Amino acid sequence: MRTEATAGTALLALVANEQSGSSDPELFARRLRSFGARVEVYPVEDVSRALAIEPSRLVVAGGDGSIAPVAAAAGEAGLPLAVIPAGTANDFARRLGLPDEQAAACRLAVRGTRLRPLELGWMQPPAGGNDRRPFVNVASTGLPAPAARTAASWKKPLGALGYAAGALVAGLRADPLGAHVECDGQELFAGDAWQVSVAASGAFGGGSTIEDANPSDGDLEVVAVGAGPRPGLVGLAYRLRRGRVSEHRRAERSSCSTALVAVAAGSEWNVDGELLPFGPARFSGERAAFELVVG
Secondary structure, eight states: OEEEOOOOOOOOEEEEOOOOOOOOOOHHHHHHTTTOOEEEEEEOOOOOOEEEHHOOEEEEOOOHHHHHHHHHHHHHHTEEEEEEOOOSSOOOHHHHHOOSHHHHHHHHHHHHHEEEEEEEEEEEEOOSSSSOOOEEEEEEEEEEEHHHHHHTTTTHHHTTTHHHHHHHHHHHOOOOOEEEEETEEEEEEEEEEEEEESSOOEEEETTTTTTOOOOSOOOOEEEEEEOOOOOGGGHHHHHHHHTTTTSSEEEEEEESSEEEEOOOOTTTEEEETTEEESSEEEEEEEEEEEEOOOO
């Protein structure tokens, strides 16, 4: 970790996702200004316009799915990133020890001086191309995709518990998927799987974790859980919540700088809480891709 001068009285670009569960960009802007900053507000899809004002740091307000694209832009521009958690689960903020109370997060965004270099995970089609997607938490295929789709309708009444409910329904209804997984060119798994996860920070699903995922080392933790009797999913869910999924008797795990996950075309991925019909994907980790304001 390193430190920088306080951002108080400096110009901040607030990039906000108004569709996130508890997002209120104007309220966040007022709070940031109350701590001494000048603030310009932009929608999350307008990061390039936010960078054009040459701010001293970027502030992203939204759920986990909003963070990675803004983090990538901040890293490329050489700007610190501050996070105001405004989603349902806010797994990234929890994993990094950021304030979950929004007023405290706004204060940290303005007055925080301690920076932590963090990695980004990247996913793209196996043949390459321009369709690259960054992520800060986890990209998963198999059960996590239908679980997230089911949880989406329950987030409002249940909050983070909606993820557990979604996982339960997916476990009862969804089928395993065929997958072939390689880490740094070596086969890790081949066969039917309940899920395949590629982790950066390792936090996902409203409190689940992939153990040993270090958000600073630039390596990815890859876990494939082979299909088995459906009642065994109870044990999988328990280990995910405890951060001990690799202890599952059908789990294969490895740490690597690159990974290849071959699944059927159009297979859905849950990427930081966002559902993408990405299909087969190649992954890489980028060490020190951006700097997060942590204290």
